Amino acid sequence: MENEVLIFGHKNPDTDSICSSMVQETLNKKTGWKAKAVRLGKINKETQFVLDFIKEEAPKLIEKVEEGQEVILVDHNEFSQSIEGIEKATIRMVTDHHKIANFETSEPLYYIAKPYGCTATILYEEFKTFNCKIEKREAILMASAIISDTLLLKSPPTTRFDKEALEQLAPIAGIDINEYGLKMLKAGTDLDDFSPKELTNIDAKVFEKEGTKFEIAQVNTVSIEDVLKRENELKAVINQTIEEKGLSLFVLAITDILNSNSEIIALGEKTGVIKVAFGKELENDKAFLEGVVSRKKQILPNIDKNI
């Protein structure tokens, strides 16, 4: 395996990170690259639903890369969200839909980014570019990623390209978008098995701005109230994380995917930014943000601008 090019998404992988890695592997094979999808963390329940649906095992878990390891990044570019050792790896390709930050290579590379709702939508277009036929397996993987990242095309980062891709992929995948999508999203909101520590870490990303480190975590649910039953335990582990990682701010967004709202818990020395970013005073470390469901498009830019 050492000599193989490795493909992976971000830490705390979500459905787009896992599915897009697997699709990138297929696309690369079709275009003459030998590369293997791996993953940087635990499979979440939503993604497990997709893997069960196609009856496949998850890609292999890896924890760090050696100097000079050739890698392909999907669904992320920030080194803080990537694998241990990324600074000394050789990045051959990136397929991503996020803003670019702290990114640096020592050689020219393939970098395909588009401001879409989902990495899989970019991959869908790459299949067209290379005139490659999309098989059922890849159609399911890409459709699942799009449904996940756009919350069934309802979240703000959704573009017409995501919509078009999903509509084209659904018949190849043999799925009814709404029926399959709701089942998949609901599978992801079953949070009972998670400890408070795990809950704040299901989909958490660390960001850095001019030396200030902050983390934004998100959990999807069909009942915010249910999650807040563990409010005190959640706050305790968040405070612990702040201390361990030296964070200035930790925001946990508890997102109601049926009604498209979020309740946030914000802790850390820089919680003052919440008032500026969202016009809402924190009450008991919490604020209800109406219509806010997207970390990338709604939560991160507002915090990033004001922190």
Place this chain on the structure above:
Amino acid sequence: MENEVLIFGHKNPDTDSICSSMVQETLNKKTGWKAKAVRLGKINKETQFVLDFIKEEAPKLIEKVEEGQEVILVDHNEFSQSIEGIEKATIRMVTDHHKIANFETSEPLYYIAKPYGCTATILYEEFKTFNCKIEKREAILMASAIISDTLLLKSPPTTRFDKEALEQLAPIAGIDINEYGLKMLKAGTDLDDFSPKELTNIDAKVFEKEGTKFEIAQVNTVSIEDVLKRENELKAVINQTIEEKGLSLFVLAITDILNSNSEIIALGEKTGVIKVAFGKELENDKAFLEGVVSRKKQILPNIDKNI
């Protein structure tokens, strides 16, 4: 003009920067974007040959952008090579073939990079992706850029994609590659009109690594000897530049495009890096580097690794 999206290549524009900006404008128009090609510096003689050939004026010169100005970068991504004010501009798109460094955006964007010899080769493939017909004008512009960046497909960054693009473009452009190419390259080596100061600035780029700033300039010639007649004057202006910009190293590569070699003049406190990077001792601040013609592929990576 304030509200228009601006397209530009790097400072000290070469033929790829100018031609690719102009082609990007056309491609964007065809795909529904309104954007205007501009330039960040003086047109060199090689590029003037191309503009004369298609009987067009150069894109408008601009010197800085205001906060929030929407821009499209071609043929570069490093802010040190870009326009004044780039940090506060909104970068909507990048088309580039260089390594990525010090690059940062506040929003997702289009970023298309490929490790090819020339930006225009990427644009050629974009025309195919979007099913856009390539007209004679754009074929001439892209072919000229490829000939320039690859020194008629002979320099090391040349890939099979550049070769394929040039071969497909030549008949549309109505040119014989070698005849047109040699005329164009020779037009660019007419250095008589340049002052020593201008000569060190024709194609100069500043790089930064962990706080160390260095500059690599390159002039193409058919006679290294001819250029070295002005050796003392060149050294004087290089030393002046080092002082003005606070550089640790300045390398001027005088490249013989017919025989594919370079003589370099290296000055600054970090000239020791030359020995490590190229295995050649400087004699009288100079070293002859056999087979070295590419800043991007041969000179920069070796210096960057060892400085």
